Amino acid sequence: MSILFFKIVLAFYLAGTFAYLSYLIKQRPIISTVATAMLCSGFLFHTVSITLRYMEAGYTPITNLYEAPSFLAWAIIGIYLIMQFRYKITVFGSFVSPIASILILVSSAFSKEIGPLPPILKSFWLPIHVVLAFFGDAIFALAFCAGIMYLIQEHQIKSKKIGSFYYRLPSLKVLDDINHYCLTIGFPLLTLGMITGSIWARHAWGSFWSWDAKEIWSLLTWILYAALLHGRINIGWRGRRAAVFAIVGFFAVMFSFLGVNTMLSGLHTYDR
Template identity: 30%
Template structure:
């Protein structure tokens, strides 16, 4: 089997395996008593990760350069990054529910690359002059890994919003700041909740008690609260991993730009949206670490970051403008 045929087989296999993996994780969430379903899902995710790694390795050998030069290659690299970050998140959370949100996005990316892109875009092509640099591996790989981590963290934030149904809840996790602002906020929130609970307990009207804000904070079951706490914590930690990677990738890109174009920063659409992405997640981390935000507000900010990452990765390249116009591919 030649390398091209091997790649064609591996991209289809990775899609099929990740589709199976998604079904296993979803079925495991629907039927939690079937303990073997999450195990099958984790096995499928590992096989999918290895298939994509083998695909990229075969592509590297065939083309003679690190496979990050077009849309097909970068999509599979992001899918590989998402499957890798899945195991990081699952290991930290000890919850198979992480796969419920990571498996569909990994499967969707491989499906788009395998089934949607024309054959001409899937084939390896010689590098354009701007990409013939050792910075290709450093800059692009780190940027795509950061996108993968930020996507996973953002998806877990979306899952948090779904689990909590938009309610403000008091979390017990350690993924928030410890400054004076947070301490005073928690003391104030605790006194307010105590007063509201007392008023509800003293009320003789059951309907009135149900409608008080105190009852709203305890509407979720303990299991759902524990899950929400886990999702909030792991989302924060994964985003905290992706943000330094994004920072390193932007710095590496600036150095490469100076070598290739004589300027560290040119404000073309790709660079501008990379900065916007950095600012969104910097605001998220700042709010959590120094302002003590937790729960719904930072989750909404992280969820918006998911859209911003996709605009930066793919959306602005569709314009075909700027110094990165040769690759609306990445």
């Protein structure tokens, strides 16, 4: 059942992405309405799909490479929709929805079978640790999109080559504010995710920190965002520099999220 819903979700997200991209070009209000409707429907089916999967599997469905990207996409779309309804920046969707679509496509490339949960993951820490980390990652994904938009808009204004993006994208101030908000919410979530992870590791593996590949990459990611937060608050980093940090930071996030599990091996690799 959850697989069927998953396919519907994929269809809605792809259609939504298509609509958001054509909105970026055509700028017709009706297209943005359609795009939002697609994404909202996709999100509802996604919620149902994840709930069903939870009931079928008996544990929070975030343990393998089919479940995890899908869950991250769900979190990204959920937070994005809240933002769109609050701040009314529809073009943002043209940057966010492709990311969610790619994640869902990644997800669909992996086996959807529900295997027995490795004994080590049978813990109440699983949902706490992973959900915190994923919501942090989702917010960093939004900061990444805002960063890309910032760089485009800044280039247009700085180089004085006014193109169609100049009219379509929001102001530099708004984009920089999004970067700031995302950082102040995402960073604590990431930190909490890592703290809960290390407490769990103490119970499961016997030590708080064991230099596993995922741990190292997460630490690197954490240091990047910590540097940005420090720079923002104490030195006055903003604008272009903050945007670049958010983009680089998100690549680190994606690598510790997907790359580590597919390319490296370590304690966090469960589904091989």
